[in-house]
Amino acid sequence: MRTAYSVESVRAAERELMARLPEGALMARAAAGLAAVCAELLARGRGRVYGSRVVLLVGPGDNGGDALYAGARLARRGAGVTAVPMDPARVHPGGLAALRAAGGRVGASVPERADLVVDGLLGIGGRGGLRPAAAALVERIPAGATVVAVDLPSGVDADTGEVAGPAVTADVTVTFGAYKPGLLTDPGASRVGAVRLVDIGLEPPEHAVAMEALQHADVARLLPVPSASSDKYRRGVVGVVAGSEQYPGAAVLAVAGALRGGAGAVRYVGPAAEAVLARFPEVLVGRGRVQSWVVGPGLGAGRAEEVGRALADADVPVLLDADGLRGLDGAVVRGRRAATLLTPHAGEAAALLGVAREEVEAGRLGAVRELARRYGAAVLLKGSTTLVAPAGGGAVRVNPTGTSWLATAGSGDVLSGLAGALLAGGLPGVDAGSAAAYLHGLAGRFAAGGAPVVAQEVAAALPEAWRSVRAAGQ
């Protein structure tokens, strides 16, 4: 599991560690890790560190200090290092002295050419959008230079991933001690490039995890696998309430996801039975006992009664997607005994929260947490980074798989069937949602392979995703 911690808990862990170490030891560790990554990038790009041109953008705090100490190390290896302070009156004094002693220089403006730019403007102490002095330096970053962000790209909010105005877009982010949520959540996540975690000895407590990303082995542990004593009912029957005369395909795709998600059987309820059976003769048609309901894909308007009926099935987990999320009654959802999993995209999340879609896109982490709180349900917010918040608060899962090729009609329907099958297999809402998003993202990558993909192909690639994940669990 990859875990991320809030700024508050990173700072608390830092204080604890610093009390046990000589002054400056932590920053020295951070700078050593940062310099090692920079040297590696220079060696890869130009063959050697000696003679390379390195520019440090230096902010007023310890983030700038890290950049200066790392710059001193590079200067000692023969790089030409120029530090450009955001505010010449506020520069980390020890770092500046170290750079000067190593032969680095201080410039008033960003040189026009550089092999590597180190963004040490703001770290976890950054608040709000970059102020004009910082933004002016970022604007001048020479084209073609490799950009390495110190701890996080300046202008990205460490706790939320929000980006208010200009921000650095890095090729590599070297982060210290622990991942921060802003590195994993869009819009911040698309600014970080490749993330390298430098161990500085920090040990934030487990209960402080703000965000987590499953890895292959975690998903392998979650996926239900049939045993010798399994039968189709024990594996779980998924009831799919989806599709309409206008959108029969959504029913087919949700059923495809459910079948490939490991359901023992799928029951289909709705007006698209003919289309479903033509594609999947193994499907049962009509109501009956189920272990989970998937309600909403392609339902169209005016189907509130069917949504209400599934929600009233108090002991059966229910997944609500698309039209199943229309006019959702919070009191009904909160009052349920069994799990409820909501799977909105940003537009549907915005409608549920009564805000503009842009507001959800700009603050995805806050939005998914707020929906989970309001509805007392697990919530999977789809999009460029899919987030899954548990019903009772706690760490939000961020999906590390996926590809933007998945932004294709019907791929969300496959996801809802898949997550419904995992609910029927007994997984809690947050596990079902995050394992489904993981498999779906992997299947999307396998099916796309760098070319356009259609939703049916994502469903067809799910067995390959299962095999890939299960291989890691053995």
Ligand SMILES: NC(=O)C1=CN([C@@H]2O[C@H](COP(=O)(O)OP(=O)(O)OC[C@H]3O[C@@H](n4cnc5c(N)ncnc54)[C@H](O)[C@@H]3O)[C@@H](O)[C@H]2O)[C@@H](O)CC1
């Ligand atoms: N505390 C520690 O033990 C360690 C900290 N480290 C580094 O220290 C960083 C945190 O340092 P600081 O707490 O000094 O904070 P930062 O260096 O992140 O920035 C704080 C400074 O930036 C200014 N500022 C805030 N928002 C701004 C904005 N939007 N535009 C322009 N200026 C803004 C503030 O006035 C403040 O002076 C970490 O990100 C990491 O890089 C590392 O050296 C590892 C050890």
Ligand SMILES: Nc1ncnc2c1ncn2[C@@H]1O[C@H](COP(=O)(O)OP(=O)(O)O)[C@@H](O)[C@H]1O
């Ligand atoms: N930019 C993107 N990058 C990665 N995945 C995306 C992106 N945009 C959408 N997706 C994924 O594609 C799927 C689309 O689902 P949805 O919006 O419900 O579409 P539909 O209703 O047409 O199926 C979701 O799994 C979502 O997370």
Ligand SMILES: [K+]
């Ligand atoms: K930075």
